[in-house]
Structures are given as C-alpha cells and as structure tokens.
Amino acid sequence: MAAKIKDVARLAGVSTATVSRVLSNEGYVSEEARKSVLAAMEQLRYQPSRLARSLRVQRSRIIGLLISDIQNPFFISLVRAVEDIALQHQYAVFLCNADENSEKEKFYLDLMQAERVAGVIVSPTRERDDPCLQLFQADIPFVVIDRKLADVNVDTVVVDNIQYTYQLVKHLLEDGHRRIGAVLGISTATTGRERYEGYAQALTEYQLPLSPELLRTSIPREENGYHLTNELLDLAEPPTALFVGNNLLTVGAFRAISERGRTIPDDIALAAFDEVDWMSLVKPGLTVIKQPTYDIGRTAAELLFQRIADPLLSVQQITVHCTLNIRQSCGLHQNTGVPASQVVQAAQKEREIV
Amino acid sequence: MAAKIKDVARLAGVSTATVSRVLSNEGYVSEEARKSVLAAMEQLRYQPSRLARSLRVQRSRIIGLLISDIQNPFFISLVRAVEDIALQHQYAVFLCNADENSEKEKFYLDLMQAERVAGVIVSPTRERDDPCLQLFQADIPFVVIDRKLADVNVDTVVVDNIQYTYQLVKHLLEDGHRRIGAVLGISTATTGRERYEGYAQALTEYQLPLSPELLRTSIPREENGYHLTNELLDLAEPPTALFVGNNLLTVGAFRAISERGRTIPDDIALAAFDEVDWMSLVKPGLTVIKQPTYDIGRTAAELLFQRIADPLLSVQQITVHCTLNIRQSCGLHQNTGVPASQVVQAAQKEREIV
DNA sequence: ATGAAAGCGCTAACAT
C-alpha cells in the first residue's frame, strides 16, 4: 500500500506531528526538519490520505453537484463554472446526474451526505422535493440552481423565467401570430411552470384564449419535443408559431418540423428558451432566450463557499439576467413594437437581489 | 452533527458491533436485535459515514472518471454509461474534467489518489503521460479510454481511428476529390495522430502527395476548428473537400464555411469524425463516423470493475466498432466504389480483442 | 449471538 505519514516521519527522523505541520504549513517547524520531511515525502512518493484527513477534521474538501440532466448542454458550462470555482478553493467536485428521476436524485443526495461532502449544489427535479428538504434539515450547506424549491428559504440562483418567456412570446404576438403553441417541460419543476405562466401572461395581454390543445408538456428530452411537436402539427388547425421551453425539446421540435418538410419561419415560427452553440449553424437561426449558464454556475459556487465559510450568513436568492437573441426563426420583425436592440439592452448580465 | 453508530447502538441497547452487523447484513444477529437497531436508525435518521467506513476497510466505493473535455458531447453519453454501471455496483462516480490541460490532469489524478478511489477511468491528454504512469505504478486499477497510452500494458477501450478515417477519406476520394484538407486535433493524443495516419494512408493509396499546407492541427476546440478552416479556405488553391477529426472542430469548420457563404457540398465537401445529435438538423446532413460512445463507457466501466475484483486478471485492450453515417455533405456518391450500405454493414457494434 | 477493543491515517491539543 501507499506510504503513510508514519513512514514519512520515521524516514525523516521526526514525529508525525511535525510531518503534519509541514503538510499544512502551520505551526513552527525548523528549516532543517522541513527539508528532511520534504525529502522523505519525495522519496516515498507520499500522497496524504484526504480520506483520513476528512474524517479527522470532520469535513471533506468536496462539494457535490447534482444536476437534473447531464445530456442537457445547459448544465455543461454550468458544471465547468462550478469546477473552476471549486478548484480555486482547493475543493473537488462530486458530480451526479439525476437524469430527471427523483429516485436517482434521492440516492445521490443520500450518497453525498454519507460521503460527508462540505456542501451541495442541486437543481431539484421537483418543486416540493423531500430529499432536498432532508439535506436542509441535516444542516448541510446547499444552493439551489435553475429551479426553485418550495417550503424552504435557501440560497438560490435562477433566472426570471416568467418575464423572459413573456417577452419572447410577446415578440411572436407582435409579429402577428395569434395561434401560438407551447411545448414545455413538466410543471413539477418551477422552470416548466413559470415558463407556462409567462406564455399565459402574454396571450392574456393580447386577450387570446389559453387553448389546452395548444399546450403540451413532458419531461424535457429530445424525443418528447419531437412527439409533442408532431401532436401540435397534427391538429386540425395547427399553430402558426411555437414556443419551446427548453433546448432538448427544441432539438426534437426542430426535427419534427424539418421531417415534415415545413419551413421555419414561413410555415411555422419558432422561438425557444435556452441557447446552444449549434443553433448558430442551423438555418434559419433560432430566436432564443440565452441563459448565462457559466455565470449561474459561478454564482452558485461562490454562494456555496460563502455559506460553508459562514453558515449563519443571510440567505441570498439571486436572479441572473438573460439575453434575448433575435434571429430569423420567428420571421421578419418590422412590426415589432419593441426594437430588438432595446430588448437586448435591457438584458445585460447584471444581477439583482430579489 | 449527524448521528453516529454509537448513538444508534446506545438507543438500541446493543453494541456498535451489532449495529455494524445489521448494516452490512453479515454475521449473526437475532431478529429482536435487528429490529431495535433498525428502529433506532430510523429514529435518529442515521446515515452511516462512508468516509469512516472507507478509511477502515481501506477502499472507497468511488471510481474516478477523468475525461479530457467536458464540453465535448462525445464524453457525455460516455459519462452516462459509466454512471449507470457504477450505480449497479453501488459505486459513485467522481467526475473530473482535464480540459485538455495536462496540469489539470495531474492535479485530478493526484486528487483521486489522495481520495483513495477504488479505480480510475481516464482519457489521457497525451500519449506519454506521466501522471497516468504514476497511477499505474501505484497499483491503482485503471482503464484508459478513447486515447491510447504508451509504455504500459493497461486495460484500454478505443476505436480503430486509422481504419475508419481511411474509409472516410477514401469515400471523399471516390467522389472525385483530389485536394483534401485535414483539420485535426493535436497529435500528442493518439486520436489525433491515428486520424492523421488514416488520412495519409488513403491519400497515399491514391498516390497523392501529403501536402503540409493542407494539414492543420490544434487542441480540439470549436474556435480552433474555425480558425484552421479559415486558414485552409484562404489558401491560394483551397481544398475541395475537408476531413475534420473531431466534433468540436467540426462545429468551427461548419461555421467558417457558412460565414463565407460557401455551400456544402457544392463549394466544399465535408466529412468528419464523431456524430452529434444536432448534425441531423443542419443541412446538408454531415457524413461522419459515429462512435458508440455509450458502449465505450459501459465497456470501460465493466473492465474497471473486473480489474477491481481481480487485479491479476490479464490486461484487455478492446477495440469497439464505429458506424459510417453517409449523408449529403460530401456530395453525391454515385461514383462510390463501396456502396454505403455495405460500409455500414461492416461496422456493426461488435467487439474484438486485439 | 453479542460485546470489547484495536486500529484505518490523519490532526490538534497539550506537554515539554
């Protein structure tokens, strides 16, 4: 097995305490002792056991990151951000993927607790989420991202889904569309529900009915986007425009429309939540709300480390701003009430405390 | 703090040994004792510390997964696969992202060693990779994926890059192209080098020179694909076809071509390594080699658990098969020597031991 | 069938 602190101490002719002091750069240790310890470490290729250390100091230098779907590009740069910040703090990231499955979510949260992680960042699969509450009750520092959690006052980083969806759908309305379909994620997650609300607000403002047949929801996966869009296109009177509430659903929607030989935006307009890099490659470019994914991850990680450092800190609920990227998929917008430039300007990457 | 085994023992009126026996379902324990222990656990919401357990039994139920770039979709379903298999074995996955940076790679491998993970799956950033060798010398079970490692005989899961690239480039040649540019990943990783070899083999077979000006290599990132492709398009005599060696590079290449208003395949043909889901959305569809990413991950994880179970098992080097997805991006293929159907048939998802 | 006790590798009082 690997060398341990005792071996280093023996070889260096000092006690384990001295070795530990060298390791942590704390306390007094003579230059001479330090040198021989360092030499011994080198010689034995000593790698201190973080396992033992964590047990002893009763906290590990690992944070858990539980995302709801690793297939979703939205989470990828978020992961990168968390990783970057964690690295700065000398922490490692324990990444888990709930796969939109609340059982897996519970499993992983239990696991993180059992591994005694220092804190957790989580995007809950549902708004009322017992496993998350349990985490909260166990006094484990944690930060919620992307989706809000009901019944607890906890550090949170989200975007204003209602407001941005409202703007996006309004954009479609201003282009003259009156029959706008919606393909959304399930409404047990707040993102799904709020995006529905934004959609509903916009229609209501234009005194349009909220026709149930135009609304489709499911777990946000590509195949679901595909099927739901097909359902909408199969309607006796199909929508002239589509609002899609998530990037995976968008891939499916796009494919469904293409396969039928329909063209965007002439046959049907398309506007969606979430930007993905390939969207700049497809023609026509998609009009989307772009979330600052890296910022969300960075902010959440910073919040978490603040909370770890000071558990008594007051709770912060941060809303980050998005950008409206207007491209060609909703058609010409000569008749847009709000000029595109103004909309984009209003959506700087600022932060506000709610 | 959370309840510990002592608390459970006290509440249940038994010793810690008995609690431990209940926990692990090993050794004799009376039905009566079991019941009261279970009740005590419930009441205290006891979560055994895997940290302490790992220290005691000298091995954790965590495997490390170090991928070279989390932005690359290639790795995502691979991650999913590893996660699925690990879960079956009651292991957790410690996912790290080297970001094509060998310092980060070293940092994470050291970290994994310090955390005493049970084993590691890694896609090395370079062919001669000291941190990986160190892992090997420390007798930590590990499996190499995607890229081979020189100087050691270690469990490996890769694809036959040379062979598939050869087929793909030959396809371009059979379509009549004689000036084929290549945009590849750096050749310190075996994927880059081997894909170059496949390219070279095909050209050589057609007795074409290997013109250095047609070959561009860099770290596989989108912006590099963009710049390198622009360089090729800027040549006095630009290539009529392009082979791109990796999906991130392909996004960049595609963008560069689009931005110049060039059309695929009329102005320039395009064929690439790696499939990504959005490729079915762009027009024209891209001709690509599709790697069985999930299979690669699954195979690697299975190999790792075999090795953990029996360190003396003979080393396995597995080559998984790819699929050639022929679409419209390399032009019509009436003049293709090998019919597409036959090529695809030859590329079933079989396995072979090299 | 159960308990007592040692010890995994490390840190942190406390003593010198």
Next chain:
DNA sequence: ATGTTAGCGCTTTCAT
C-alpha cells in the same frame, strides 16, 4: 520547535 497522545466513525478479530 517538537513529540505524545487521543480520537474522528467505522469494521473486525477475538472472546465469551
């Protein structure tokens, strides 16, 4: 400036 020692929470002989 350095060493001694107890103990983090768990498992596992070895007794009984």
